[in-house]
Amino acid sequence: MYYKPIIGMEIHVELKTVSKMFCGCKNDPFGADKPNIYTCPVCLGLPGALPVPNRKAVEWAVLLGLALNCEIPLFSKFDRKNYFYPDLPKGYQISQYDQPFAVRGFLDITVGNEKKRIGITRVHLEEDTGKLMHATVDDPTSPSGLRGASKKVSLIDFNRSGVPLVEIVTEADIRSSEEARIFLKKLHQIIRYLEISDADMEKGSMRLEPNISVQKIQSRLNRDKIQKLPPYKVEVKNINSFSFAKKAIDFETDRHIAILETGKYPQQETRGWDEKKGVTFSQRSKEEAQDYRYFPEPDIPPIRWSKSQISNFKALIPELPDTRIARFIKEYGLSEYDATVLTEDKKTADYFEKAVKSKTIPAKTVANWIINKKADISKLSPEGLVNLIQAKTQKLPMSEKDLEEVINKVLAVNSKAVVDYKAGKESAIMFLLGQVMRQSHGRADATTTRKILENKLK
Amino acid sequence: MITDKSIKEIHLGLRKKEFSCEELIKETYGNIEKYDSRINSAITIVDKKTVLDKARQTDNGKKEFDLLTGMPFVLKDVYVTRGIRTTCASNVLADYIPQYDATVYKKLLDLGALLIGKMNQDAWGHGGSTENTDFGPTHNPWDLKRVAGGSSGGPAAAISGRMTVFAIGEDTGGSIRNPAAWCNITGLKVTCGRVSRYGAIAYASSFDTIGPMGKSAEDCAVILERIAGKDPYDATSSPASVPKYTSFLNKPLKGRKIALPKDLLGKGLDVEIKNAILKAVNKFAEIGAEIEEVTMPIFDYGLAVYYVIAPCETSSNLARYDGIRYGFDRSKFTEETIRRIMIGTYALSAGYYDAFYRKAQKARTLFIKAYQDILSKYDAILMPVNPTPPTVIGELMSDPLQNLLADFYTVTQNPVGVPSLAVPCGFTKDKLPIGMQLIGKMFTEELLLNIGHQYQQVTEWHKQKPDIIS
Numbered sequence: 001m002y003y004k005p006i007i008g009m010e011i012h013v014e015l016k017t018v019s020k021m022f023c024g025c026k027n028d029p030f031g032a033d034k035p036n037i038y039t040c041p042v043c044l045g046l047p048g049a050l051p052v053p054n055r056k057a058v059e060w061a062v063l064l065g066l067a068l069n070c071e072i073p074l075f076s077k078f079d080r081k082n083y084f085y086p087d088l089p090k091g092y093q094i095s096q097y098d099q100p101f102a103v104r105g106f107l108d109i110t111v112g113n114e115k116k117r118i119g120i121t122r123v124h125l126e127e128d129t130g131k132l133m134h135a136t137v138d139d140p141t142s143p144s145g146l147r148g149a150s151k152k153v154s155l156i157d158f159n160r161s162g163v164p165l166v167e168i169v170t171e172a173d174i175r176s177s178e179e180a181r182i183f184l185k186k187l188h189q190i191i192r193y194l195e196i197s198d199a200d201m202e203k204g205s206m207r208l209e210p211n212i213s214v215q216k217i218q219s220r221l222n223r224d225k226i227q228k229l230p231p232y233k234v235e236v237k238n239i240n241s242f243s244f245a246k247k248a249i250d251f252e253t254d255r256h257i258a259i260l261e262t263g264k265y266p267q268q269e270t271r272g273w274d275e276k277k278g279v280t281f282s283q284r285s286k287e288e289a290q291d292y293r294y295f296p297e298p299d300i301p302p303i304r305w306s307k308s309q310i311s312n313f314k315a316l317i318p319e320l321p322d323t324r325i326a327r328f329i330k331e332y333g334l335s336e337y338d339a340t341v342l343t344e345d346k347k348t349a350d351y352f353e354k355a356v357k358s359k360t361i362p363a364k365t366v367a368n369w370i371i372n373k374k375a376d377i378s379k380l381s382p383e384g385l386v387n388l389i390q391a392k393t394q395k396l397p398m399s400e401k402d403l404e405e406v407i408n409k410v411l412a413v414n415s416k417a418v419v420d421y422k423a424g425k426e427s428a429i430m431f432l433l434g435q436v437m438r439q440s441h442g443r444a445d446a447t448t449t450r451k452i453l454e455n456k457l458k
Numbered sequence: 459m460i461t462d463k464s465i466k467e468i469h470l471g472l473r474k475k476e477f478s479c480e481e482l483i484k485e486t487y488g489n490i491e492k493y494d495s496r497i498n499s500a501i502t503i504v505d506k507k508t509v510l511d512k513a514r515q516t517d518n519g520k521k522e523f524d525l526l527t528g529m530p531f532v533l534k535d536v537y538v539t540r541g542i543r544t545t546c547a548s549n550v551l552a553d554y555i556p557q558y559d560a561t562v563y564k565k566l567l568d569l570g571a572l573l574i575g576k577m578n579q580d581a582w583g584h585g586g587s588t589e590n591t592d593f594g595p596t597h598n599p600w601d602l603k604r605v606a607g608g609s610s611g612g613p614a615a616a617i618s619g620r621m622t623v624f625a626i627g628e629d630t631g632g633s634i635r636n637p638a639a640w641c642n643i644t645g646l647k648v649t650c651g652r653v654s655r656y657g658a659i660a661y662a663s664s665f666d667t668i669g670p671m672g673k674s675a676e677d678c679a680v681i682l683e684r685i686a687g688k689d690p691y692d693a694t695s696s697p698a699s700v701p702k703y704t705s706f707l708n709k710p711l712k713g714r715k716i717a718l719p720k721d722l723l724g725k726g727l728d729v730e731i732k733n734a735i736l737k738a739v740n741k742f743a744e745i746g747a748e749i750e751e752v753t754m755p756i757f758d759y760g761l762a763v764y765y766v767i768a769p770c771e772t773s774s775n776l777a778r779y780d781g782i783r784y785g786f787d788r789s790k791f792t793e794e795t796i797r798r799i800m801i802g803t804y805a806l807s808a809g810y811y812d813a814f815y816r817k818a819q820k821a822r823t824l825f826i827k828a829y830q831d832i833l834s835k836y837d838a839i840l841m842p843v844n845p846t847p848p849t850v851i852g853e854l855m856s857d858p859l860q861n862l863l864a865d866f867y868t869v870t871q872n873p874v875g876v877p878s879l880a881v882p883c884g885f886t887k888d889k890l891p892i893g894m895q896l897i898g899k900m901f902t903e904e905l906l907l908n909i910g911h912q913y914q915q916v917t918e919w920h921k922q923k924p925d926i927i928s
Contacts, residue, residue: 047551048655
């Protein structure tokens with residue numbers, strides 16, 4: 001009996017538009033130096049206020065959908081997701097339910113040496129909530145009349161309320177925590193390439209929620225094929241790094257297997273991730289699952305695209321990592337490894353291309369300098385890097401006399417190798433050649449040196 | 459009384475210095491002081507001294523000014539007004555002072571119109587009689603024992619009682635037309651998207667419309683051409699250009715075709731109202747319009763569609779009144795409001811959505827088609843506003859179902875989105891007002907106002923005022 005994890009991901013990403021999703025307030029919750037300074041009647045949910053969608057945010061959601069190979073339905077709409085929480089000022093979140101901006105896409109990843117396709121169920125747009133802070137504050141009204149009396153309060157900061165948020169939902173195609181990590185890294189990379197979000201997980205502008213279940217299988221073969229999903233799943237929230245996502249999935253997988261071993265199924269629930277203890281903990285069980293009473297948002301007209309608009313969007317997508325890797329290999333003769341490292345983020349890849357444009361230095365050399373971090377590219381311009389490499393690698397041809405001198409020196413101090421060579425050990429000449437190269441600081445020409453050596457040792 | 463005059467007449471009087479804006483304002487406040495203790499049309503009256511100061515500024519200001527400059531008006535208490543309490547007639551917002559201005563209010567302020575009061579209504583728009591209010595029912599100026607209609611009952615009664623020159627009402631399922639008909643004034647439910655809803659406290663967002671209420675179709679035209687248009691703060695407001703409504707008023711009706719759904723004049727309709735409608739039909743024929751009988755059997759499903767979708771939307775719109783950030787908590791909702799929230803919550807719940815909300819939306823599409831079918835052949839549809847004359851206070855409140863049936867003629871236009879003008883067309887033998895409504899194609903307010911104005915040129919109904927103030 002074997003077990004295989006079945007994993008789907010939900011990822012929330014805050015878009016870095018100038019203004020919020022449905023109002024003109026500044027979209028900079030992390031840069032705000034005070035709470036509740038970027039607010040207005042709309043994002044505070046005041047009576048009578050109405051949402052007006054941010055065109056840029058809508059376009060970016062579509063762009064992300066296209067970058068994830070999704071279909072863009074010509075008709076889309078916003079819906080209300082009704083639930084109560086103090087950080088949700090309207091009592092509902094404007095989201096998308098059954099007709100999101102992008103559907104049925106995929107992302108190809110490489111696991112080990114194998115290519116694998118992860119299905120993208122949907123990409124939709126919604127608004128972020130405010131932020132709750134639980135604090136203890138001075139309480140001058142305390143009946144005890146004691147100085148320094150305090151009370152526990154919950155404070156709400158609406159700077160984040162109404163920030164545009166895209167949600168990406170995958171199919172349950174992921175089969176290991178490592179696949180999940182690779183998928184998430186690649187998704188993160190694409191989002192950064194599109195320049196639609198900082199996708200900073202520490203700040204919470206990218207949030208990860210794996211949905212995990214484990215299935216018993218009879219054989220190790222056909223690991224990827226599943227007949228029927230297990231009758232439960234566990235959603236883990238509050239994860240803010242790729243490695244925590246991996247750890248949480250591993251923790252859950254082990255937990256589920258232990259339960260399945262007893263002949264039971266794990267409970268369907270939402271769990272939180274405790275990064276200090278490295279464990280998940282129960283937050284909400286299925287019995288408490290909410291009915292969000294979705295219905296079409298009557299304050300926002302549906303969105304209708306023309307086919308030409310969609311093709312215009314396609315033209316806006318920059319070259320994405322996979323295409324760029326292939327082109328770097330083909331165009332610059334780089335190894336797959338070098339091309340992959342250089343394209344990890346768009347800035348480095350752009351930097352590389354600027355540096356090789358002058359064609360004064362071979363692309364491989366430039367790549368080597370960038371990858372091995374011989375130069376700090378955050379401080380040096382691409383032109384500066386080219387100049388630096390030129391200065392450091394310029395070769396003055398060695399005069400024959402100088403070369404002769406170096407060779408003689410090498411032969412004098414390496415008598416053992418000389419003896420070895422004469423005794424028929426041909427490889428000894430390579431050792432001597434190497435010594436000459438070293439002594440000449442690489443200035444010696446290898447072919448000439450070898451010829452001279454062979455003559456001298458005859 | 460100055461307030462008996464039309465907006466144009468008052469404007470000319472102000473310009474020719476026949477009377478001052480100060481006198482006009484004093485008259486409106488005088489009438490409020492004299493009558494409103496019995497009518498109860500207002501929830502909040504704006505400080506008299508402040509308004510008089512503004513009136514004097516108008517008197518001493520420019521010689522050329524807009525038709526609405528210095529014109530006293532009232533708002534249904536759904537519009538947020540910065541610094542002025544806005545309650546929606548609910549104790550939940552009994553002490554709520556908004557921080558911003560509704561677009562329609564701002565437009566009127568910019569023109570120099572003078573806000574006199576925030577008026578009584580059914581709380582959140584939930585009702586058709588201005589009895590579901592935490593500030594006491596509004597009494598009909600034509601018979602104080604009776605209701606003024608609703609939900610914009612306060613504004614209608616205030617115009618009828620000459621406590622204002624005009625009002626901005628709000629119509630979700632008849633809320634402008636119903637009290638207009640019962641108080642003998644003229645009210646326009648505009649096309650969905652014609653006037654910005656920004657700052658109007660939502661009842662059922664996809665049905666809510668912001669419209670003028672006044673003494674005549676002409677006054678409504680003057681107001682509408684100043685409040686209509688695209689608003690960057692309302693994504694559902696239409697970019698369609700705003701016609702100069704007043705320039706259409708004097709067109710002759712010759713050749714205009716009006717449909718009369720004869721199946722809507724049968725069972726359940728008060729005989730006196732039916733006769734008044736038939737008289738109006740004759741009047742229209744006299745002035746050149748062609749009237750033809752049609753049928754609208756789909757009307758039987760109108761209340762069902764309305765009373766599923768509107769509660770669904772209201773259950774969501776009212777979720778924000780959770781007692782956390784402003785106002786009082788949910789225990790302050792009235793029984794009728796709680797009933798609508800519960801119905802809406804139920805109808806949207808998993809397992810019931812398809813049976814109720816989705817089905818109602820499908821039926822809504824059928825209504826759109828039914829109206830389109832008739833309006834592709836006719837310029838307007840004529841029908842009653844109310845099935846009965848104004849009811850005695852307490853009568854509808856004691857019977858929630860009867861309360862709903864009172865909206866029979868007015869709940870189908872909002873789901874469809876078409877405009878409808880309510881115009882006075884007679885009185886019962888007990889001298890209770892009767893109204894009719896003219897329904898047109900989307901964005902044909904100019905035509906409805908034209909028809910209404912032509913009718914008012916040959917009738918005197920709209921000029922009658924209640925005995926209490928005569």
